[in-house]
Amino acid sequence: MGDVIRRYGPAILAWILFVFLRPGPAPGRRLVRFCVLGLAVSQTALIPAVRDLTRALGVPSIELLIAHLAMVGAVWAGAQVLLRLHGLPGAARRYTAWALAGGAAMVVTFALAPNVMPQSPFVMEYCVAYAVALLPEFAVIGRLCLQDARKAPDRILRTGLGLVVAGIVAAAAYMVIRTVIAISARAPFDFDFDYGKGFLLSKALPTTAHLLVLVGVGVPAVAGLLRRRRQYRRLGPLWLALYRAEPAIALEPPRTTVFPTRLQLYRRVIEIRDGLLVIRPYRTGSATGERQEAAEILAALHAREDGLPPLSPETTVQGGQDFGSDTEYLCRVADAFREISRRPAATVP
Numbered sequence: 001m002g003d004v005i006r007r008y009g010p011a012i013l014a015w016i017l018f019v020f021l022r023p024g025p026a027p028g029r030r031l032v033r034f035c036v037l038g039l040a041v042s043q044t045a046l047i048p049a050v051r052d053l054t055r056a057l058g059v060p061s062i063e064l065l066i067a068h069l070a071m072v073g074a075v076w077a078g079a080q081v082l083l084r085l086h087g088l089p090g091a092a093r094r095y096t097a098w099a100l101a102g103g104a105a106m107v108v109t110f111a112l113a114p115n116v117m118p119q120s121p122f123v124m125e126y127c128v129a130y131a132v133a134l135l136p137e138f139a140v141i142g143r144l145c146l147q148d149a150r151k152a153p154d155r156i157l158r159t160g161l162g163l164v165v166a167g168i169v170a171a172a173a174y175m176v177i178r179t180v181i182a183i184s185a186r187a188p189f190d191f192d193f194d195y196g197k198g199f200l201l202s203k204a205l206p207t208t209a210h211l212l213v214l215v216g217v218g219v220p221a222v223a224g225l226l227r228r229r230r231q232y233r234r235l236g237p238l239w240l241a242l243y244r245a246e247p248a249i250a251l252e253p254p255r256t257t258v259f260p261t262r263l264q265l266y267r268r269v270i271e272i273r274d275g276l277l278v279i280r281p282y283r284t285g286s287a288t289g290e291r292q293e294a295a296e297i298l299a300a301l302h303a304r305e306d307g308l309p310p311l312s313p314e315t316t317v318q319g320g321q322d323f324g325s326d327t328e329y330l331c332r333v334a335d336a337f338r339e340i341s342r343r344p345a346a347t348v349p
Contacts, residue, residue, distance in 0.1 A: 006203065007047055010210040014040035017218050020225075022261065028084065031077045036217060038074025042067045043210060061116045065106065072103050072133050079137040082144040095137055102133020118185035127182035131175045138175070142168040160220040167212030174205045225259060231331050232260040235268050237341070238297070238334035242275025245301050249274040269327050272334075273319075281310035290329070293318060294336035 018036045023029070044050065045067035054063045076099040083092040109126040116123060142165050149161035243250050249271045257264060282300035287293040303311070320326035 006207050010207060010214065011040060011043035011047060013211070013214050013218075014043055017214055017221070020218070021221060028081050031081045031084075032217070035074045035077035035081070036214070038070045038072075038077060039210060039214060041070035042074060045070065064116060065110045068106060068130050069103055072099055072106070072130075075099075075134055075137045075141070079140050082141060082148075086144060091140075095140065098136060099133060102129055105129035106133065118182055124182045124186045127179050131179040134175055135172060138168050138172045142172070156223040157220050160216045160218075163212050163216030163219065165216075167209045167214075167216060170205055170209035170212060174201070174209060177201050177205075228262065228265050229259055231327055232257065232265050232268060234331040235272060235327075235334045237338040238294075238330070239268055239272050239275070241298075241301060241337070241341070242272060242278070245304060246275055246278045249278065265327070266323065269323065269330060272330055279304055282308070284311055287318070290332040291336040291340075294333050294340055297333070297337060298341055 014036060018033065018040050021029070021033050021036060023033065045063040050063050054060055076096065079095050080092050083089075083095065106126060106129045109122045109129055113122040113126060114120055118124075145161045145165045145168070149158050149165065152158045152161060240254060243254065247253075251267065251271075260268075276297070279297065279300040282303045283296050287296045318329070320329045
């Protein structure tokens with residue numbers, strides 16, 4: 001059972017994460033999905049079923065080249081995300097050229113090798129090319145992730161970045177070990193690195209590296225999804241009350257949404273702001289906090305529904321300084337609104 005989990009677990013987890021990370025217009029998000037896709041393809045190519053398929057098709061060991069090229073692509077994408085976030089476009093272009101050169105060298109040496117036996121011609125050269133293609137980008141990913149982890153204010157993000165760093169270190173150690181083994185097979189002197197061929201370093205270490213990176217990438221994404229879902233649900237009662245007062249604020253009627261997208265949360269916040277503009281003339285503008293604003297909103301909704309004359313044409317708009325802080329502010333207002341609206345009319349402040 002343990003061997004099955006080791007062989008299939010990383011591939012299954014990678015594909016789940018790839019499906020979970022929905023496409024988006026941001027280049028960084030596309031690169032993150034490409035990174036996870038590379039990890040998924042790399043791990044899938046190494047499962048026994050794929051190996052048996054390539055043998056049946058008469059192209060034995062081609063799955064190794066596919067897996068390794070997919071890994072180069074995944075590591076390249078991860079490095080590109082970080083380099084662009086840190087404002088290093090020149091370095092991003094250099095690492096792109098490096099990855100392309102390394103991948104080309106891998107294809108050429110793989111084509112020249114008669115088989116993948118360690119002592120065969122060009123196998124050592126292939127392993128060296130693979131290591132050279134990956135290790136510099138491992139270094140930049142590890143360095144920048146560690147740098148960001150130290151500055152990240154969010155504990156979940158720090159945890160995710162720390163797991164990625166640990167996975168990168170494990171992957172780099174595995175690459176060094178495999179390269180040493182490949183070189184030792186062709187060395188003119190007697191050198192046999194048997195310890196590197198054991199289960200711990202040859203099997204458990206790369207699997208652990210993949211899992212650490214996948215979990216490190218997945219933890220912030222899952223946390224963001226859950227936070228977005230919680231905010232969307234918290235805003236629900238306030239949005240629904242404003243929608244009932246003025247349906248024109250919404251692009252779509254109310255519907256059940258289990259896992260809202262960023263766009264859906266953004267629209268909910270904007271539609272609440274539009275609804276608050278509609279009832280603005282019925283508000284006194286004297287609210288100084290979330291709870292008082294919630295009570296004022298409820299009173300304004302009742303006044304508008306009852307056909308009372310407007311109270312004031314202008315009120316001070318309260319909220320956050322950006323979308324994130326404004327969303328949190330409206331969530332607190334919505335929490336207070338839900339609590340106040342459940343009370344009997346006589347007890348509403």
